[in-house]
Amino acid sequence: MSTQSYVSGSSQPIFNWKKVLKNHGGLVALVVILGFNILVTPNFLQLQTLFVNISQVATIAIVAMGMTLVIATGGIDLSVGAIMALAGAIAPLIFQSEFGQMYPALGVALAIGFPLLVAMACGLFNGVLVSVLKVQPIIATLILFISGRGIAQVLTNGNLQTFKNPNFSYLGTGKILGLPFQGWLAIAIACVLFWIISRTIFGRYVLAIGGNERAATLSGGPVRRVKIAVYIICGALSGLAGLIVVAINSASDAARNGDLMELDAIAAAVVGGALLQGGRAPIFGAILGAVIIQLVKYTLLANGVEDEVALIAKALIIVAAVYIQQARKE
Amino acid sequence: MLDSNAFDLRKYISRNPQSMAVWVALATLILFGLLRYDNFSGAYNISSFLNYNSMFIIISVGMSFVIMTGGIDLSVGSVAAFTSVIAAYLSPHGIEIALPLAVLAGVAFGGLNAFFIIVLRIPPFIATLATMLGAKGGALVISGANTIAVDWGSNFTKMGMEKIYNILPWSIVVVGIVVIALWFLLEKTSLGRTVLAIGGGEDASMLMGLKVNRAKAFVYLLSGGCAGLAGVILASGFGAGQPLEGIGWELTAIASVVVGGTLLTGGLGSVPATVAGALLLGLVFNILNFENGLGTITISAYWQMVIRGGFLFAVILFQARVMSRNKRKGRVA
């Protein structure tokens, strides 16, 4: 992390905007978007706006942080959206079962715990394919990308599961100090992950693997195990995000929960400064990226631009972010 | 493969164990279907099966070229959705106008991919992901997020609805012609061999003096064009441009390609085996439908995705084994 903002002072002595854009593009983009909204978007500076955006951004941020870890090892995880759907589908099945209704407290605890375990198992599956069988990450995670959502739909028979369960819904609708619970949760997770990345041996290995896998192996690093763990963490965070989405809506729709989330998460991670070839894990950058992605969506929506155009905007953001990275590398 | 003048089956099998497995599986399933279901060989089943799967055959073949170079194209589904809308808008002018222009629109998206990948040097997976979003957004914008009805008065719907002798839909005929042309292109032209060589080793290909960038641009343009054709079939078969279709098509295509024995790392691959892979995937679902009809099982449509993923998993395991065996046998580092 400490290397992240280090600017090489070698080649060009003059100050130039290019360099600022390259190294702090995310922040610049955020300022531009905020400025634009304050000037143009009606009612932007209102608490309600803040709430809406926080509750939306939290899920993207949570998944994006997991994605950031995976990308830091030089991998990618396409299955995050499907894992969200799967975890989100399992939870209501548990607390709405006979058992869950007989022991409500235990039911909710299980409805959170078990889906997270399943999500971690999905991560384990991905991790083993990538690090033991040496399957390319894109392809390895494609398997669950395809079938994970299918399993969720099979489990629920494709039905929308609606429910009233205030305890469970706290995940998505609760407030602490007036701000959405999941916002706090995202920040707490970010702090923990930041600590892991910057202070623990595991975090150091994650960055070392992405920076030079061969060197990490030759220095005795447990490369295989670390890679598997990273996918498990990403799976767990995706599962958590899936639960939050279900809690917000008081309904679980396996077809829509987490749809296209892999794109949002990758975009957020990349905009936040993660390098696709690995070696960097800007955790708070992922949150920044998630905020930008969400704000772009919100800005377009609030100004009457169609949802569809927002997709194109997202596409442009991804290409621009990766292109800038590529340029930085060279 | 066409390279041997005297076709030697044993040699073929030993060299392409995986392709062979596809053909055997395909034949087994067909036989199973013929024996078990009365209507399996009926004109209706055959023609609707071919009509529906013609779209997947063509995008799978396009995808196979991309994968043979070691790349990937995630944008095919969205591009097909986009071109289905274009084709629907153009349908009053007849198929002779709508088809080429819609295909051209697909090629344009392929050009965008090629530009990102070759000029901006963005990894294929990210570049085509962006194009996927762009095409999807574009399709929704130009259609206003509605399905666009085609002009039933013109000859446009013939392609997806009329059948020769009541059994061969025009869509599969067109796709068949294109696929055979591409098969020849892969096996019989320098361009095709360059595509395979790039996947087998991009640096080596460059050192051999092959025109690597040209071939790479070609595969993305081709994949875009194939997606464009699939979009035309979609619009003409369903009578409407479908901006919301195409989700997950890229996965079906990738699965077909991989099931057909193309190595994901590139360098190996065959057009007929890819077609067989696409047919095999389609047939699995066809048979599941029949089973549902018989009432022996009640498998919801949702199993489709699970089964597709399972297929991909099995094939990947198989490939991983082959790869590690090759490596053990392999060269000195």
Added chain:
Amino acid sequence: MDAVQKAFNGVVALDGASLDIEKGEVHALIGQNGAGKSTLIKILTGVYHSDGGHVHFDGAESFISSPREAQSAGIATIYQELNLVPLRSVTENIVMGYEPKRMGVFIDWDEAHKRAREILQRFGIDIDVTARLGSFSTAIQQLVAIARAVSLDAKLVIMDEPTSSLDVSEVKVLFGVVRGLRDAGVSVLYVSHFLDELFEICDRVTTMRDGRTVDCRKMKGVTKLDLISGMLGRASSEIAEAGMTEFSGGEAKHGEVLLCAENIATGPRLTKLDITVHRGEIVGLGGLLGSGRTEAARALFGIDALTGGAVSLKGASARLETPAAAIKAGIALLTEDRKAEGIIPDMSVRENLTLALLPKLTRNGQIDRAREREIVQSFIDALGIKTAGMEQPIRELSGGNQQKVLLARWLAVEPELLILDEPTRGVDVGAKREIQAIIRDYVSKGFGVVLISSEFEELVEGADRIVVLNEGRSIKELKNPGITEDILVRALAHTGEEAA
């Protein structure tokens, strides 16, 4: 070609290299690692462009700007890592890019297979040309590469280390083919580290050193000693005068046996190595490139699996199956390839330095950062690492300082046996002396070191004993004091002649 120059980022790789190759001769090009051979070849084949000088080919000055142009001009190259596509068929690899066509478009496979078969039969090999190239041995693949060159009507064939992965009988076949080429009027530029084989196949030899061509002469009448001394830049008469006296040297007083490897082998490039290291001792591995030096290091560090022989550490037999296991057993390896296998470029000096030490710096998963900094600072001071601070990314350091950081990475772990593969390559003279002093200091604490170096001077001055390697086998052991470079060179040259 004459007076060709080439510089990369200000580093001069070629500085006035001249080379003339006659029609129908086999011309050898030799030199130490980094002498500029590969750069020269890449300019000839259009991969690099020269910064100065001229290339004349076939009587006219030529400006080759791409591999494709080189091919059409009649220059074909067979690289060490074969530039072939193993997944494709033999025929394809021969005709790719120049396929025979029907009607100008469609490849005529019958004709292509026929052509491939004919060319290979000329070499005396009869294989199924429709089979995947990768299913054949390296030797066959090599011949296919040559076949491709022949089919393109090459006038000059460049072979870069063609025999490095071939066995004796395969080399014979290859030589037959090379002779056939020569007799057909094709010129061959033959680059090899295996000096013995040059005598068998080459007509003339050009020696390179430090980016220059220093010498060109007829192969006839040259001795192996002449070649080695040319590569090293020393007069052969000096070496010869060093005489045959065997220096037994005083039996040095070293501690107990630390490592004992007997008859270890990992494949064709390391077939039989015996080495013993005592505590407090630096054991050098001497040999030319391709003699199995690096393979020996890889074997001892658990990268390559042993196919034969046994290793014991401190008297107990040891199974070193992975680098992690080797590290646990007290072995460390400073790899030869600093960039690919050593540094993590974007990480700081601190993070790079403690990478191997991490498990010992960690309590309950958390890194003790105060101790980490303390240790890093102590190494920066002790080794004199010049850096703007321990948080500076290692990629910004000079080569010598990067190397010191990597050395510190291992010293920090205090391995009982430290293997150093070319520890001073690409390092300036000052840093080199310092690194050598650090190594000497380390063994004085009772640890053992295996030192691999292509610089004989470094070995002779630094090592207590030198195990001499040739073609994957340890063939001799020299003891200090008393070893001189000349003796080492003699040992290498002598054994070579014996073998031949």
